[in-house]
Amino acid sequence: MPKRPGSLETLQVALELLRLIPKGRTVTAPQLKKRLDEFGFERDIRTIERQLEMLSGYFEIDRDETSKPYRYCWNALAKGFSLPALTAQECLLLTLAEQQLGHLLPPRLMKSMSAFFTQARCQLGEQPEVRQEREWLKKIRVVSTSQPLLPPKVDEQVFEQVCNALYGDQWLTVEYHNAAGEEKKSRVMPLGLVQQGPRMYLVCRFEGYENERNLALHRIKIAKASSFTFKRPPEFDLKQYDDNGHFGFGNGELIKLSFWIEKDYGLHLLESPLSEDQQVCEGKKHYRIHATVVDSAMLDWWLRGFGKAVSRISKTRLGAIRLNRSKASGSSQ
Numbered sequence: 001m002p003k004r005p006g007s008l009e010t011l012q013v014a015l016e017l018l019r020l021i022p023k024g025r026t027v028t029a030p031q032l033k034k035r036l037d038e039f040g041f042e043r044d045i046r047t048i049e050r051q052l053e054m055l056s057g058y059f060e061i062d063r064d065e066t067s068k069p070y071r072y073c074w075n076a077l078a079k080g081f082s083l084p085a086l087t088a089q090e091c092l093l094l095t096l097a098e099q100q101l102g103h104l105l106p107p108r109l110m111k112s113m114s115a116f117f118t119q120a121r122c123q124l125g126e127q128p129e130v131r132q133e134r135e136w137l138k139k140i141r142v143v144s145t146s147q148p149l150l151p152p153k154v155d156e157q158v159f160e161q162v163c164n165a166l167y168g169d170q171w172l173t174v175e176y177h178n179a180a181g182e183e184k185k186s187r188v189m190p191l192g193l194v195q196q197g198p199r200m201y202l203v204c205r206f207e208g209y210e211n212e213r214n215l216a217l218h219r220i221k222i223a224k225a226s227s228f229t230f231k232r233p234p235e236f237d238l239k240q241y242d243d244n245g246h247f248g249f250g251n252g253e254l255i256k257l258s259f260w261i262e263k264d265y266g267l268h269l270l271e272s273p274l275s276e277d278q279q280v281c282e283g284k285k286h287y288r289i290h291a292t293v294v295d296s297a298m299l300d301w302w303l304r305g306f307g308k309a310v311s312r313i314s315k316t317r318l319g320a321i322r323l324n325r326s327k328a329s330g331s332s333q
Contacts, residue, residue, distance in 0.1 A: 013041050014051055021061060023114050026071035086120055088130040094120035095137065103195060106163040107156075144197065151198035152218035159217065162202055165225035166190040169232055172204070175222040176215060188215070189230050192238040196247050203241065205233070212241060245294035255295045256316040260286045265309040292318070 013036065020035050021027060029048050036043060052072055056063050060075040086094070098117045102110060124134045165172035175185045191212065192203035200217040244252035261269070266287040270280060274291035281288040293299060295315065303310055 009041070013043065014055065016041065017048070017051060017055060018059065021055075021072050021074055023074040023076070026064060026073045028069040028071055030069055032072075086116070086123055088123075088133045091120040091123045091130065092133040092136060095124060100142065103200065104193065106167045107160040149198045151200075152216075154200060154217045155221070158220050158223040161223040161225045162190060162217065162220070163193070165223075166193055166202075168225070169229050171207070171226040171228050171230055173224045173226065174215065174220050176220040178219065187226075188213075189233075191232070191236055192241070194238075194242070194247060201247070203238065212236070212246070214246065243294070245296040245298075247298075253295045254292060254318040256290070256318060257293050257299075257314075258288065258290045259303065259313040260288050260311045261306065262286055262309040265306050 016036060016039060017032060020032055029045055029052060032052070033043065033045055033048050036048070049070075052061075052063070052070075055061055056072070060077070062073055062075050064071040064073075094113075094116055098110075098113075098120075124130055124137075162172065164170070170190075171187055172190050173185070173187050175183070177183050187207040188202075188204040189207070190202055190204050194201045194203060194214075202215040202217060202220075203212055204215060205212055246252070257274070260283075263285060266289065269278070269287065269289060274289065275293055278289065278291040281290075295317070303313060
């Protein structure tokens with residue numbers, strides 16, 4: 001006969017259920033049972049349902065009885081349940097994370113964290129003892145290194161489906177229009193999400209191909225995550241993909257770059273080098289820069305941006321960083 005759980009363990013299960021019930025989305029008793037099993041609290045489904053019924057009577061928890069199994073969530077106006085209270089430093093960190101990482105985290109993770117974000121904002125806004133942490137938010141700023149642009153609009157449901165498929169390694173069906181305005185429908189393998197300035201891109205492989213492509217999220221009209229999963233390609237590395245210049249409109253080809261730049265314009269290159277092997281020869285009015293970099297359209301735009309301050313540009317090709325599987329690899333749609 002199984003041992004009956006003690007009062008302390010029953011309390012632990014109740015507290016864990018309160019923590020697992022989300023805000024902004026719903027969850028069922030079987031889903032909660034699976035999570036409790038993972039934490040070592042093995043309970044039958046009827047016991048969990050009884051505890052949920054009891055908790056719904058004492059806390060601001062909504063129960064949707066329109067279908068079975070019933071679905072539970074914290075009330076939209078509930079303050080939630082958090083033990084212990086957040087420290088001032090935790091409030092500051094959570095607020096910064098919400099501001100800076102909101103578009104790079106899966107929507108369901110953001111929703112599950114919404115109570116903590118709300119609590120952090122409330123504590124920073126109300127408590128006099130966190131004045132310095134509250135004022136810190138006014139003392140920092142992330143600025144653009146180019147002309148600021150408003151971000152293109154991304155459909156919320158598209159973003160959520162893309163993130164869900166990326167998070168769960170699931171195939172994704174998308175309907176989108178490419179840069180030429182052509183309407184397309186494809187099944188893709190999502191591999192990465194990248195924010196470049198105000199735009200966001202999905203790095204993916206189209207079904208039947210082995211090269212990576214970049215899909216602009218704002219051009220995707222409809223997205224639907226499949227229930228079928230895929231094995232993530234072990235050879236793909238998002239950092240390496242970026243280092244190879246695929247977001248600078250290049251194909252991963254290394255060059256030895258050299259150019260002259262007037263000192264007033266080139267001083268920053270002494271502080272922020274182009275590469276680890278950068279060499280600088282100082283003249284009377286100019287610096288001569290030598291560096292190994294990835295060739296790309298972005299590099300050309302950057303050089304042209306200095307106008308006549310940059311001269312005598314030369315490029316010596318050194319070959320590809322790695323063998324590209326297709327000339328189309330890394331192109332944007």
